[in-house]
Amino acid sequence: ARSYSITLLPGDGIGPEVVAVAKDVLSVAGSKEGVELRFQEMLMGGAALDAAGVPLPDETLAAARASDAILLGAIGGYKWDNNEKHLKPETGLLNIRAGLGVFANLRPATVLPQLVDASTLKKEVAEGVDIMVVRELTGGIYFGKPRGFGTNDKGEETGFNTEIYSVAEIDRIARVAFEVARKRGGKLCSVDKANVLEASMLWRKRVTAIASEFPDVELSHMYVDNAAMQLVRNPKQFDTIVTNNIFGDILSDEASMITGSIGMLPSASVGESGPGLFEPIHGSAPDIAGQDKANPLATILSAAMLLKYGLGVESAAKRIEAAVTETLDNGFRTGDIHSPGTTLVGCKRMGEEVLKAL
Amino acid sequence: ARSYSITLLPGDGIGPEVVAVAKDVLSVAGSKEGVELRFQEMLMGGAALDAAGVPLPDETLAAARASDAILLGAIGGYKWDNNEKHLKPETGLLNIRAGLGVFANLRPATVLPQLVDASTLKKEVAEGVDIMVVRELTGGIYFGKPRGFGTNDKGEETGFNTEIYSVAEIDRIARVAFEVARKRGGKLCSVDKANVLEASMLWRKRVTAIASEFPDVELSHMYVDNAAMQLVRNPKQFDTIVTNNIFGDILSDEASMITGSIGMLPSASVGESGPGLFEPIHGSAPDIAGQDKANPLATILSAAMLLKYGLGVESAAKRIEAAVTETLDNGFRTGDIHSPGTTLVGCKRMGEEVLKAL
Ligand SMILES: CC(C)[C@H](C(=O)O)[C@@H](O)C(=O)O
Ligand SMILES: CC(C)[C@H](C(=O)O)[C@@H](O)C(=O)O
Numbered sequence: 225a226r227s228y229s230i231t232l233l234p235g236d237g238i239g240p241e242v243v244a245v246a247k248d249v250l251s252v253a254g255s256k257e258g259v260e261l262r263f264q265e266m267l268m269g270g271a272a273l274d275a276a277g278v279p280l281p282d283e284t285l286a287a288a289r290a291s292d293a294i295l296l297g298a299i300g301g302y303k304w305d306n307n308e309k310h311l312k313p314e315t316g317l318l319n320i321r322a323g324l325g326v327f328a329n330l331r332p333a334t335v336l337p338q339l340v341d342a343s344t345l346k347k348e349v350a351e352g353v354d355i356m357v358v359r360e361l362t363g364g365i366y367f368g369k370p371r372g373f374g375t376n377d378k379g380e381e382t383g384f385n386t387e388i389y390s391v392a393e394i395d396r397i398a399r400v401a402f403e404v405a406r407k408r409g410g411k412l413c414s415v416d417k418a419n420v421l422e423a424s425m426l427w428r429k430r431v432t433a434i435a436s437e438f439p440d441v442e443l444s445h446m447y448v449d450n451a452a453m454q455l456v457r458n459p460k461q462f463d464t465i466v467t468n469n470i471f472g473d474i475l476s477d478e479a480s481m482i483t484g485s486i487g488m489l490p491s492a493s494v495g496e497s498g499p500g501l502f503e504p505i506h507g508s509a510p511d512i513a514g515q516d517k518a519n520p521l522a523t524i525l526s527a528a529m530l531l532k533y534g535l536g537v538e539s540a541a542k543r544i545e546a547a548v549t550e551t552l553d554n555g556f557r558t559g560d561i562h563s564p565g566t567t568l569v570g571c572k573r574m575g576e577e578v579l580k581a582l
Numbered sequence: 583a584r585s586y587s588i589t590l591l592p593g594d595g596i597g598p599e600v601v602a603v604a605k606d607v608l609s610v611a612g613s614k615e616g617v618e619l620r621f622q623e624m625l626m627g628g629a630a631l632d633a634a635g636v637p638l639p640d641e642t643l644a645a646a647r648a649s650d651a652i653l654l655g656a657i658g659g660y661k662w663d664n665n666e667k668h669l670k671p672e673t674g675l676l677n678i679r680a681g682l683g684v685f686a687n688l689r690p691a692t693v694l695p696q697l698v699d700a701s702t703l704k705k706e707v708a709e710g711v712d713i714m715v716v717r718e719l720t721g722g723i724y725f726g727k728p729r730g731f732g733t734n735d736k737g738e739e740t741g742f743n744t745e746i747y748s749v750a751e752i753d754r755i756a757r758v759a760f761e762v763a764r765k766r767g768g769k770l771c772s773v774d775k776a777n778v779l780e781a782s783m784l785w786r787k788r789v790t791a792i793a794s795e796f797p798d799v800e801l802s803h804m805y806v807d808n809a810a811m812q813l814v815r816n817p818k819q820f821d822t823i824v825t826n827n828i829f830g831d832i833l834s835d836e837a838s839m840i841t842g843s844i845g846m847l848p849s850a851s852v853g854e855s856g857p858g859l860f861e862p863i864h865g866s867a868p869d870i871a872g873q874d875k876a877n878p879l880a881t882i883l884s885a886a887m888l889l890k891y892g893l894g895v896e897s898a899a900k901r902i903e904a905a906v907t908e909t910l911d912n913g914f915r916t917g918d919i920h921s922p923g924t925t926l927v928g929c930k931r932m933g934e935e936v937l938k939a940l
Contacts, residue, residue: 314777344707344814365723365745371780376748383784384746387723390738417828419672421723422730426741452832453839456702456814470775474810474832481811 227260228292228535231499233284233320236270236313237508238518238571239297245520245575246295249544250527252582257540264291268320269299269313269508279316285323293534294324294501295527298508322362326493326501327393328400329361329472330533333459333479333489338552342561343484345459353459355479356408358401359472361493363393364423366469387423389468394430396496401466402438409463411442415451415471427468448475455479480505487519487560490526492533502530516570519558521548524578547581554581585618586650586893589857591642591678594628594671595866596876596929597655603878603933604653607902608885610940615898622649626678627657627671627866637674643681651892652682652859653885656866680720684851684859685751686758687719687830688891691817691837691847696910700919701842703817711817713837714766716759717830719851721751722781724827745781747826752788754854759824760796767821769800773809773829785826806833813837838863845877845918848884850891860888874928877916879906882936905939912939 232247234240247263254261266284273279279299288294299313309315335343335353343350368386376382398414405412414431416424428445435443446454448471454461455475459482467475480486486506494500504522512518524544532541556577557566569577590605592598605621612619624642631637637657646652657671667673693701693711701708726744734740756772763770772789774782786803793801804812806829812819813833817840825833838844844864852858862880870876882902890899914935915924927935 309780309783312777318778344703344816346702346704349702366778368742373780373784378748378750380748380750381784382746382748383779383781384726384744385779385781386742386744388740388742390734390736390740392736392738417831419670420676421741421743422667423741423743425667426731426739449831449835452810452836453844456836456839458702471832473775473807474829477807478810478814478836481814486811 226258227262229262229264231288231291231294232263232265233268233294233296234265234271235268235297235299235508236301237298237510237513239299239508241516241518241571242504242520242523243295243297245571246523246527248575249524249578249582250295250530252579253531253540253543254537256543256582257537259535259537259540268296269316270301270304272316273304273311273313279311279313280319285320288320288324288499291499293499293530295523295530296501296503297523298504298506300508301510318366320501321493322367324498324501325362325495327360327362328397328494329359330404330492330494330529331357331359331476331480331489331505333357333476333483335483336488336552339485339488339561341563343482345482349458350482350484353482355459355462356404356464357472357476357479358397358404358464358466359476360393360397360467360469363389364469387421389423389427391426391430394427395434398431398434398466399437401464402434402441405441405464406438410440411463413444413446413462413465415446415448415465415467415475417448418445419447431466451475452478455482476505485561486522487558488521488525490522490529492526492529494533500530500534502526502534516572517559518571519560520571520575524548543582547578550581551577584616585620587620587622589646589649589652590621590623591626591652591654592623592629593626593655593657593866594659595656595868595871597657597866599874599876599929600862600878600881601653601655603929604881604885606933607882607936607940608653608888610937611889611898611901612895614901614940615895617893617895617898626654627674628659628662630674631662631669631671637669637671638677643678646678646682646857649857651857651888653881653888654859654861655881656862656864658866659868676724678859679851680725682856682859683720683853685718685720686755686852687717688762688850688852688887689715689717689834689838689847689863691715691834691841693841694846694910697843697846697919699921701840703840707816708840708842711840713817713820714762714822715830715834715837716755716762716822716824717834718751718755718825718827721747722827745779747781747785749784749788752785753792756789756792756824757795759822760792760799763799763822764796768798769821771802771804771820771823773804773806773823773825773833775806776803777805789824809833810836813840834863843919844880845916846879846883848880848887850884850887852891858888858892860884860892874930875917876929877918878929878933882906901940905936908939909935
């Protein structure tokens, strides 16, 4: 039997609750396909700060690197919000992304028929939305140097960062995005600010060049301000979107909210080789942590992405997705997606229902 | 009688049509308040490129500087899209903003009761939305240096830009935003990415410091990705938003689309002293240029902002706003906001109706 090792990073807030549930689902789905999964839990984020004084201990990164895939819950919380930069939970997240080299972040925003009413958009606008945002994750202004604080020629204090992309960085994320688009609706929209930024001009030039390798994919370009509008005006016009780290951060969150159910949305971060990082897009929700109220479906669907994109066991991923659909069809809902006529359940119970459906 | 000089920059596409209509409205509203307005039309954008080879001729900037306020239509079009950076219409716009020192860009996003159905958001979510985005306009990544193209240590070509803010730049935009919030609902939300970017950390620190000068305004902070979500989830939670140049570009466009009628939305760009720049937020819409189909109301409402923020003649601004409301109440609509049961009119006719209502 195939056997894989999975690093679990429960993190903070509701992270441990949703990861515990997703772990069981992952195990069962794997075993149904003859795949054995071994789990190792490691510290990250605020939990690591409290226990070890750093947001990403060396052992955690080493264990993650040595494993076949990583499932992350969520990180952060009020407690650490005012920490200095190198002691922020978020820095742990940025460091593990960079440390694993997972430059391609895939963020689906899909409106499920069962949850179309959860969107704040009119039904006819939201229904059928199925977007994949491919966000560059290890470059751009998040990591660009120089960065820091300085003094300008008037003697005033400044804060600064560098948005920078190289041809190699753009080419590799463009190829991932074209591959993704090819397997989806065959349409790729590249989002930039090439009317103002040199980094975006190079981005547009390279994405256009790479397009010749994918003649079957229809490429278009859009400015980021227009993309932010078009997602609200008519989200169905989009199939696959590719964009840089900071625009991807903003647009993928906007797209996810258009579905109305961010408690449902998974993400995958993958590199050239080596293990991928899989996590729900929602945060650590400290307000409801430890109350068995969290929606575990985003993490469960992240586990499905782990099986598909991380281990290549697509059949097991399909089982999970089908089980989630069945559970929703059976009317089970956590608080965030609850509506009249459905059955309100907690985090654990939702997990049990998915296991039953599996 | 008070007398002021106004520079008109019709620009490209539908710009000349909407500016012509707004000019008449401005004249009449001014004269009703005993204010004489003198107009001078100058070249900018693609029109200036075609006629003079540069997107912002020196005479245009000089005339604008010497006048009391500037009304701009729209710039840009397919024809100039592939021009080099210094020959893009957009570069003319950036240069006039910088040349006039108009660092504070005020962008209202208001859902008018008559047009609530135009929003793609559900009625209960859209109705009553009244947001003012205060965007920093002459700093940040739009103007930061170094910028350009280079080679990294692997010998690969790069494109790069610098996001940079000084204390003085942040303090002055923060003060404008607090003043605006004070005259509105008394709530200011500062949007940044302080969990990642040093430029945002300084931003948050200074906005927090300036808050002590405005004890009557309630300040909150939000990360830009979350703000992009919250605008979709519950836009009514926002009163006044203050943010940097690039985040303001994205979020103000997102907010404007939430109203569903970007053909209605004006903007004002003002500095410490000197003339302000007033323009609709919509683009040059080359597809419908010259067909008398454009909605002139955004430019007419920009003219109202010009009277209020540019010349301090608030009574005349109120007259224009009331006339626009009356015209909408009378059922007149251009194509972009037309719905069954209303009267479809063109750009000129819409202007005539506003003049009648004046
Ligand atoms: C927590 C934060 C650093 C992170 C990011 O900006 O990438 C988050 O918003 C995300 O999108 O995963
Ligand atoms: C045309 C472009 C340079 C401009 C900007 O990005 O500022 C526009 O999008 C705007 O918001 O006024």
